[in-house]
Amino acid sequence: MVEPDDDVGPLSRRIGDLQTELGALRQDLHAADGSDDEFRARFESVAGELQDLLAAANGGHGAIDTISGETITPLDPDPAAIDLDDVAHALSNLSRFTGQGTRFYSVARHSVHVSREVEARGGSRAAQRWGLLHDAPEAYLSDVPAPVKRSLPGYTHAEKRLARAVRDALDVEVTAADLTVVDAADSAVGRHELSVHLPESDHESPPLEYDPDALESNVADSDLFRERARTLGLR
Template sequence: MTAVRHGDFMQVYSGRKFWPMDPKPEEVFIEDIAHSLSMQSRYAGHCLRFYSVAEHSVHLARHLRWQGVDVALWALLHDASEAYLVDVPRPVKPHLPGYKEAESKVMAAVCERFGLVTEMPPQVHDADNRIIGDELVNLAPMDWHARYDDPLGVNIRCWYPQQAKEEFLATFEALMDCRARGME
């Protein structure tokens, strides 16, 4: 007998079903995450050139690699919920009833699937804020940019979606290989 699920399912890239309002760890697949995030632009597309959430995540993971494998993996997957809920701009999220709860549930499933603690490490949170200073090169200049005066120092490349997906998956595989070998 099939269990009743909360909400409806969505079809993901791999052709599988995913219930974003009732996520299960066994229904989370890295290929679906990589593909979706490689096709989504940061800043709701208001960039000078296409810049994907996947590229953003790869830069964070690679920057934080020497903080430990799990920190880097968390950085790579910190926006994984957006593969199922889309990248909603920061000023909009607080005004969408139920979004934060859905985001938390999806991230909990992602964390369980990939063996991560459910709370974002502070290094990831800090780097996610600081990378905005690097990403400003891809935005029209505005006064608010002045508050991001401590960038990470990463080079935004504006990869095409296929390259972003490949880099995301390669980073994931390298981190999982390090974890399997017991390398921190």
């Protein structure tokens, strides 16, 4: 419980009230199972609003530089600032599994594999496109391990906002069925990668429709990503 202080201003009092409310929310969470998807979505929405409030107090969300020489504001992205070459470059330099694997394995190569797996499962062209781009927000937010992401307030909100910007920028329209097949392919490919790159963790590889060994190993990951994008008409 935060004790009121007559000497503080209205903003400080509101923050104190918020801390008090968080204490009450903590008690309610202990009484519930805390796993409800609807609750998580609402919590993420509120966390996103808090991000915006904090940014407003500091002059707005900050921008980052990209390899193309442009800038983008990851927490308030303009679709016009999304550049496929920036995405390919960044994802090819990002390691899966926070670099804990037996060797470097990029998010770009993972994305190509997911897109190929979606195709092998009969997914639509739109689903194949989103399979390639599903991790594109990480080009601007970096990769956060899934177990951490679930407990990092506001990250999922920011990730979804960037995903919308990516889809708008590259004119990718996906249905609920497309998202389902991409999620399934992503999960299967991810578990396969865990079994290969973290063999000491005893992960079992699920059956895959697309053989990952068919991905060219002598091609730079960024070029592999760009070539898949061209094949899918994303250039």
